[in-house]
Amino acid sequence: MNSSAANSLKLGICGLGTVGGGTLALLENNGAEISLRTGLPIEVIAVASRSLQPGSLPHIANTGTDPFAVANDPDVDVVIETIGGFDPAFEVVKQALSNGKHVITANKALIAERGGELISIAATNNVILAFESAVAGGIPIIKALREGLAANKINWLAGIINGTGNFILSEMAAKQRQFVDVLLEAQELGYAEADPTFDVEGIDAAHKLTIMASIAFGIPLQFEKTYIEGISQVSPEDIIYAKELGYTIKHLGIARLLEAGVEIRVHPTLISNKNLLASVNGVSNAILVNGNAVGSTLYSGPGAGAEATASSVVADVIDIARYQTAGMEKPVIPALGYLKHHENVPVLKIENIRSEYYLRIFAKDKVGVMANISSILQRHEISIEAVIQKEAISENVPIVILTHNTLEKQLNGAIAEIEQLDDVSESIARIRLEAFDDEGGS
Amino acid sequence: MNSSAANSLKLGICGLGTVGGGTLALLENNGAEISLRTGLPIEVIAVASRSLQPGSLPHIANTGTDPFAVANDPDVDVVIETIGGFDPAFEVVKQALSNGKHVITANKALIAERGGELISIAATNNVILAFESAVAGGIPIIKALREGLAANKINWLAGIINGTGNFILSEMAAKQRQFVDVLLEAQELGYAEADPTFDVEGIDAAHKLTIMASIAFGIPLQFEKTYIEGISQVSPEDIIYAKELGYTIKHLGIARLLEAGVEIRVHPTLISNKNLLASVNGVSNAILVNGNAVGSTLYSGPGAGAEATASSVVADVIDIARYQTAGMEKPVIPALGYLKHHENVPVLKIENIRSEYYLRIFAKDKVGVMANISSILQRHEISIEAVIQKEAISENVPIVILTHNTLEKQLNGAIAEIEQLDDVSESIARIRLEAFDDEGGS
Numbered sequence: 098m099n100s101s102a103a104n105s106l107k108l109g110i111c112g113l114g115t116v117g118g119g120t121l122a123l124l125e126n127n128g129a130e131i132s133l134r135t136g137l138p139i140e141v142i143a144v145a146s147r148s149l150q151p152g153s154l155p156h157i158a159n160t161g162t163d164p165f166a167v168a169n170d171p172d173v174d175v176v177i178e179t180i181g182g183f184d185p186a187f188e189v190v191k192q193a194l195s196n197g198k199h200v201i202t203a204n205k206a207l208i209a210e211r212g213g214e215l216i217s218i219a220a221t222n223n224v225i226l227a228f229e230s231a232v233a234g235g236i237p238i239i240k241a242l243r244e245g246l247a248a249n250k251i252n253w254l255a256g257i258i259n260g261t262g263n264f265i266l267s268e269m270a271a272k273q274r275q276f277v278d279v280l281l282e283a284q285e286l287g288y289a290e291a292d293p294t295f296d297v298e299g300i301d302a303a304h305k306l307t308i309m310a311s312i313a314f315g316i317p318l319q320f321e322k323t324y325i326e327g328i329s330q331v332s333p334e335d336i337i338y339a340k341e342l343g344y345t346i347k348h349l350g351i352a353r354l355l356e357a358g359v360e361i362r363v364h365p366t367l368i369s370n371k372n373l374l375a376s377v378n379g380v381s382n383a384i385l386v387n388g389n390a391v392g393s394t395l396y397s398g399p400g401a402g403a404e405a406t407a408s409s410v411v412a413d414v415i416d417i418a419r420y421q422t423a424g425m426e427k428p429v430i431p432a433l434g435y436l437k438h439h440e441n442v443p444v445l446k447i448e449n450i451r452s453e454y455y456l457r458i459f460a461k462d463k464v465g466v467m468a469n470i471s472s473i474l475q476r477h478e479i480s481i482e483a484v485i486q487k488e489a490i491s492e493n494v495p496i497v498i499l500t501h502n503t504l505e506k507q508l509n510g511a512i513a514e515i516e517q518l519d520d521v522s523e524s525i526a527r528i529r530l531e532a533f534d535d536e537g538g539s
Numbered sequence: 540m541n542s543s544a545a546n547s548l549k550l551g552i553c554g555l556g557t558v559g560g561g562t563l564a565l566l567e568n569n570g571a572e573i574s575l576r577t578g579l580p581i582e583v584i585a586v587a588s589r590s591l592q593p594g595s596l597p598h599i600a601n602t603g604t605d606p607f608a609v610a611n612d613p614d615v616d617v618v619i620e621t622i623g624g625f626d627p628a629f630e631v632v633k634q635a636l637s638n639g640k641h642v643i644t645a646n647k648a649l650i651a652e653r654g655g656e657l658i659s660i661a662a663t664n665n666v667i668l669a670f671e672s673a674v675a676g677g678i679p680i681i682k683a684l685r686e687g688l689a690a691n692k693i694n695w696l697a698g699i700i701n702g703t704g705n706f707i708l709s710e711m712a713a714k715q716r717q718f719v720d721v722l723l724e725a726q727e728l729g730y731a732e733a734d735p736t737f738d739v740e741g742i743d744a745a746h747k748l749t750i751m752a753s754i755a756f757g758i759p760l761q762f763e764k765t766y767i768e769g770i771s772q773v774s775p776e777d778i779i780y781a782k783e784l785g786y787t788i789k790h791l792g793i794a795r796l797l798e799a800g801v802e803i804r805v806h807p808t809l810i811s812n813k814n815l816l817a818s819v820n821g822v823s824n825a826i827l828v829n830g831n832a833v834g835s836t837l838y839s840g841p842g843a844g845a846e847a848t849a850s851s852v853v854a855d856v857i858d859i860a861r862y863q864t865a866g867m868e869k870p871v872i873p874a875l876g877y878l879k880h881h882e883n884v885p886v887l888k889i890e891n892i893r894s895e896y897y898l899r900i901f902a903k904d905k906v907g908v909m910a911n912i913s914s915i916l917q918r919h920e921i922s923i924e925a926v927i928q929k930e931a932i933s934e935n936v937p938i939v940i941l942t943h944n945t946l947e948k949q950l951n952g953a954i955a956e957i958e959q960l961d962d963v964s965e966s967i968a969r970i971r972l973e974a975f976d977d978e979g980g981s
Contacts, residue, residue, distance in 0.1 A: 119832075123690060123832050126831075126832075127690060127691065127692055127831070127832065130692050130757070131689070131690060133757055133877050133878060133879050133881075134689050134757075134873070134876055134877055134878065135878075136878040229687075235832070235833035235834065235836060236836055237682075237683050237686070237687025237688065237836075240679075240682060240683070240686060240687045241679050241682070241683070241687070244679070244682060244854065244857070244858065245671075245679025245682045245683070245851075245854055246679065246850065246854065247573070247576050247853075247854055247857045248565060248569060248573060248849070248850045248851075248852075248853030248854050248856075248857060249569065249850055250569055250572050315572070315575055315576075373815065373818055373819070373839065376815055376818050377815070383837075388850065389568075389569070390565050390568075390569065390677070390846040390847065390849060390850040390853075391677035391840065391841065391846065391847045391850035391851075392677065392840065392841050392844075392846070392847055393840060393841075394677060394678055394679075394838070394839065394840030394841075395825075395837070395838070395839045395840060396836070396837070396838060397815065397836065397837045398833065398834065398835060398836030398837060399833065399834050399835075399836075402834075404832040404833065404834070405832065405833045405834055407690070407832060408688065408690045408691055408830065408832040408833035409687075409690075409833075410690075411689075411690030411832075412686065412687055412688070412689055412690050414690075415686070415689045415690060416686065419871050419872055420865070420867075420871060422871075423862070423867045423868060423869050423870065423871040424866065424867060424868035424869065425862075425865045425866060425867055425871075426865060426866035427864075427865050427866065428865065429861050429862060429864075429865040429867075429871070430861055431576070434576055435575050435576055436575060436576065436577075436578040437575050439575075
């Protein structure tokens, strides 16, 4: 790491899409204010973008379409990767790190799935790999976990970390609309991609949760072990029934450290209406973190958008500028917050988690059905916290059950048996319910 | 600053009350985890406390009752000041900084009122003065403002930053109780001091707001120019009337940057029930920050308590340990976030702010009263957004008015005239109403 006094910090940006373009604009708009904070002028001297017209950025020395020309530019101190995806992003980042340049990336998939390898290359080359913008857009949650809460053992965290999914669930709840209907609107508004799989099936949230879990607990990145369930199966009826019981359904990423290992899971979740997360609507993100000293703290704000994400990219730039100015000889903060990971903490399989559950069963309106269901649950040692029987829909009656804390494996067995009952029709809706030990905020 | 490789970071703690004692305990309980994050063992080698029994901390080398013995201990790298107040805290901090030691303090009054002088002594001696724990307890809001949001020009911030006051207002709202009644309970629960002036009259909140405003806008600390109004005049009726109109009354610290200068003010405030701050109840703190790139982000959590506050003290310790390990030659982050302040930004007098207002007037139930009030408001160019007339209480009718945005000076003139009307009895309740341009979170 070159910490000799330089006149400026020189940036190269790879990819001028939403985030890259936003970053370039933000550095220009807020440059004067930022230099009062860093003491070191920051300038963009190289840009690569697929669609760049020759001569369109006349004040930037090195422009073109090849990101490797940025990664290999000897004058560039920091490479900002805002291309997205793996190819060529992975090789560009690797090349830049190998050349001894710091790298800032907004690429959550890249960090969650191949971050281990890149972080080790960064360490070898004594440079920083920073990714505040990869998780929860403009919310400085990486900094909170790695630094602000660093005095704590983190017990658990839970977050609304996909704006598209939260917009869809919020709309379904506010207007009693169907999933597919709201998804179409979200696509028209530009909140959802043409192929919405990444967002609505929870993959994007799982990438972010993987990164947060690693930092929170000091464990390696383990995207492949993260449990992922999307929101496409949530029905407006379930949202209404949950509300009547005092709960809101949110798509949460949950990570929790237990004696037996860690839970890392993304799925629709019933949470108390009193939990601050329940009031976070629309495309916002919010993360509740519970530490053994501080208790629960909440961080919320815009999880996406050009300017919000650029805010986090440039925060990483400012960190580097300040470290450089202070004469740092090596990275100040380990990329994932720990110098040495806990290597032997297993990630629990979903069958082995314990949770409370919401069950919605359609059954014929006949004497004895409820008794049969109850006896199956009892046989599987699942105790019931609440039952409500709703008005019949055609010949079926919706029965809604909240269970006490139980092992998921046991619940699966009970559900399979209940579904075999003659008087039970369709499959049973099962949604996990989180009763956090500290709801935070109120 | 001594950045030579040391085997450990050596701390001295002055004051073993709630926060100091919590810090000592936290370093012990989480020490192993913390060392995985810093790479540098942290040890407490000196402690001074008024009530320290000789031999009660046998594993600590230098113990006694004199804080200057800690500040002057040549082996101490970092002095933690958790004495509180000005005397001897100011001289202890000054002595430690002059001796070339970093100082961490939880003392909001000290930083807000005499921070300028201490920060300049720290700069002269090339050491760090850190105070994350001085604002909003366990919430890492200083780090968010100085680092996480450093790419933004901050437009405004608004926060619930006194847990005692928020507990009292939450209880008054939930149970329609009187201020004095809830205050007594808060004292019994240990949420309020025997002399509650600092909390309920807004001085504590003003200390915290002064510090946040300085960091947010890059202006000097100006406690003496902060407008302060407490909650002792808020009545349960006003809370109820506000609720009927869709608002919650919170005691907020508000700082806003405008063309004409900055507003820095602490007072009861009506906010929309949809604002996330409205859902923050009990002793929690929460701060909503609006930046020109990121938009609004919210930070909430416990604003007081031994462990929560210690979480922030030790986060400052960890920062210093990491900087030290990375070979820093001088402080990485300016104490108030800016290397050079904007010196010529005036703090606006309260008469010169613009706001919407809630007015509650008790008037005789007679024809023409409302017409008289309306015509006075109109003459002062104040337009009315909503009026509700409540059921008569004895011979008086409460009239509740929400105004559109108006200059406070103009409103004062109108109120003075209305209070002169024969049919208006008692003084008029006036509470500012904030319609934030971005409520955040939803």
